[in-house]
Amino acid sequence: MSDVTVTFIRPDGSELKVTTEPGVTVLQLAQENGLEMEGACEGNMACSTCHVIVDKHHFDRLREASENEEEMLDLALGLTATSRLGCQIVIDESLDGLILRLPRESRNMMGF
Numbered sequence: 001m002s003d004v005t006v007t008f009i010r011p012d013g014s015e016l017k018v019t020t021e022p023g024v025t026v027l028q029l030a031q032e033n034g035l036e037m038e039g040a041c042e043g044n045m046a047c048s049t050c051h052v053i054v055d056k057h058h059f060d061r062l063r064e065a066s067e068n069e070e071e072m073l074d075l076a077l078g079l080t081a082t083s084r085l086g087c088q089i090v091i092d093e094s095l096d097g098l099i100l101r102l103p104r105e106s107r108n109m110m111g112f
Helices: 026-032 067-073
Strands: 004-009 015-020 051-054 083-085 098-101
Touching: 004 026, 067 083
Parallel strands: 004 098
Antiparallel strands: 004 015, 051 083, 051 098
């Protein structure tokens, strides 16, 4: 297996490029690298606090969102046509070079 590079763009426009092995979710990767992505439901697709905006040039590389994911996305602030839940994107080799934007606003479900 080859490592995969993912670039996160923070709300302030700064970028964080990380390299990981396949098999982790975007939520796990973001949290492991100190990015502010809550994941209140711990990746169980019961909230929208891991909302990310996928670069339009990479969006078609992802598997189609399930109906449950679409319903949870309706709760996300700043929803776009390329919005997804980070807990539902599993990194694999086909996603090398993926660019993800963290939304400017998010709901804090944990109350902190």
